[in-house]
Amino acid sequence: xxYAVTPVGFVRxxxxxxxxxPRQPQLAPAARGVLELVAPFDNGxxxxxxxxxxxxxxxxxxxxxxxxxxxxxxxxxxxxxxxxMGVFATRATHRPNGIGQSVVKLDRVxxxxxxxxxxxxxxxxxxxxxxxxxxxxxxxxxxxxAIASAAPQLIxxxxxxxxxxxxxxxxxxxAEPLVELIEQCLAQDPRPxxxxxxxxxxxxAKLWDVDVRWHYPQAGVICVLTVTP
Numbered sequence: 280x281x282y283a284v285t286p287v288g289f290v291r292x293x294x295x296x297x298x299x300x301p302r303q304p305q306l307a308p309a310a311r312g313v314l315e316l317v318a319p320f321d322n323g324x325x326x327x328x329x330x331x332x333x334x335x336x337x338x339x340x341x342x343x344x345x346x347x348x349x350x351x352x353x354x355x356x357x358x359x360x361x362x363x364m365g366v367f368a369t370r371a372t373h374r375p376n377g378i379g380q381s382v383v384k385l386d387r388v389x390x391x392x393x394x395x396x397x398x399x400x401x402x403x404x405x406x407x408x409x410x411x412x413x414x415x416x417x418x419x420x421x422x423x424x425a426i427a428s429a430a431p432q433l434i435x436x437x438x439x440x441x442x443x444x445x446x447x448x449x450x451x452x453x454a455e456p457l458v459e460l461i462e463q464c465l466a467q468d469p470r471p472x473x474x475x476x477x478x479x480x481x482x483x484a485k486l487w488d489v490d491v492r493w494h495y496p497q498a499g500v501i502c503v504l505t506v507t508p
């Protein structure tokens with residue numbers, strides 16, 4: 280038996296590529312985006328009442344990781360990327376049917392747009408459904424996950440000469456908290472856990488319309504080199 284699903288909208292996100300996206304929602308509160316609804320959900324009726332809700336669940340497709348052959352085991356980044364585990368014990372992007380879910384902060388509601396933050400969604404992500412977060416039902420105080428018992432340990436983020444000024448200028452132009460976004464995303468250490476980069480190796484990612492470049496001058500430290508269009 281097969282089923283067909285149709286997106287209710289698409290996310291316009293600060294993340295223009297997969298690298299450097301936080302591996303879970305809420306880890307980068309400055310990561311913002313807009314969910315643009317499509318017909319027939321774009322006339323205001325479908326979102327009536329959401330103005331009373333602070334957070335929503337977004338059910339979406341990993342549209343750049345869809346696969347025709349299901350994986351039974353995956354290599355979670357949290358475990359270093361070199362240890363396999365059953366797909367249903369992880370939140371890896373390589374999923375049966377390519378379905379993901381994220382709880383995000385709902386900052387503002389318009390008739391055809393939801394302004395959200397704390398996102399971990401790639402630009403262009405198709406959203407299949409929206410559900411209000413219900414604290415008394417969705418928050419489980421005694422829940423346990425021994426695989427991911429705490430948030431990842433943050434890495435120190437430093438700024439090279441001129442890079443902080445560049446980030447501030449572009450953030451002002453974009454009307455976005457770009458400095459905070461860069462620091463929050465890079466503090467998660469986006470590189471594969473199995474890599475031990477040499478100080479001269481430069482990494483990069485695109486946030487909004489700027490390219491952010493950084494390196495690892497020493498263990499446990501990221502230094503932002505440039506923030507350019």
